[in-house]
């Protein structure tokens with residue numbers, strides 16, 4: 385049973401930070417807080433198991449290797465994927481770079497088209513701009529409708545262009561909260577371009593709703609551990625097995641640990657995915673931490689986590705909708721059974737800069753994010769200089785939303801508006 389009060393007590397930040405229990409943390413889209421079990425697992429790894437993996441015959445190295453392999457299996461299982469489809473990276477950004485270097489460089493050429501959308505995080509734009517510059521490919525953007533959803537006509541038009549090789553799309557927008565109907569979009573993309581590859585950015589969906597790499601039928605799916613209760617410094621990309629087996633996706637980092645044999649003139653790489661794409665010493669402790677976070681979330685049941693998130697999002701939309709000075713951005717009108725919004729509510733405070741709003745909120749213990757949230761093209765399309773974003777995770781409550789609304793009343797008093 386989902387009990388926010390007990391859940392909150394699992395997170396030491398709410399007693400150990402300078403504000404103590406008064407902290408209202410509404411910045412989980414930037415990074416989530418970590419439960420004690422995750423911190424304990426990391427400490428325990430270093431206290432009991434620490435040794436380098438794969439290269440040792442001694443017992444501790446063996447145990448560490450087993451821990452690394454088990455952690456990878458748990459993480460893959462959380463995403464309903466095969467362990468051999470998982471490449472561990474530091475975060476989503478590194479994972480997208482990995483796809484650009486490991487797949488894009490070998491499969492794109494002059495005149496090919498990459499389709500992204502105007503709601504992408506910079507990580508899912510800049511990597512493709514750079515890849516386009518290196519290969520001569522072109523990057524095109526799907527525009528957005530006024531309600532913060534994808535413009536379906538623009539999506540179809542872009543996917544119908546000649547030589548579209550890749551669709552790079554976020555599952556959930558980190559600014560608008562829009563939940564894209566990716567299963568339908570992937571099906572449409574494949575109908576229009578049978579050879580297209582699809583990359584799904586699950587950085588903002590994985591913390592909140594069940595994500596199945598297998599069911600989605602994507603070619604690449606990227607995520608960050610630190611947004612889903614895990615430690616910073618670990619994330620990954622799931623890659624369709626056939627792309628790995630056929631060598632269409634190749635290693636992009638080279639060195640020890642990923643080789644079969646090395647001479648002074650040539651190297652062959654191991655076929656074992658967990659090693660082939662892990663050059664150098666991996667961050668085993670963070671893998672343990674992320675695996676523990678996956679188990680923690682699974683115990684809460686991702687369906688229930690999603691339901692709870694939905695309740696908070698709807699409550700925030702209702703309460704923030706009563707504040708006259710603000711304009712909420714992103715989807716707000718929903719068909720009765722279908723709320724396509726996840727994890728956050730962002731808004732524009734009319735006539736005031738987002739940073740000023742965030743600063744006053746901070747003075748009353750409410751931590752929100754202000755700025756462009758690494759989505760400058762999105763802000764440009766709508767003519768916004770910046771926005772304020774309140775984002776949630778399992779430890780947030782309706783009282784946190786109430787505190788945000790009370791904080792906005794303080795903003796009004798401070799600036800006399």
Ligand SMILES: Cc1ncc(COP(=O)(O)O)c(C=O)c1O
Nearest residue numbers: 475476477505507558587588608
């Ligand atoms: C949708 C989305 N994609 C990618 C990223 C980049 O994540 P990271 O900084 O962990 O690499 C973020 C981070 O906020 C995000 O929200």
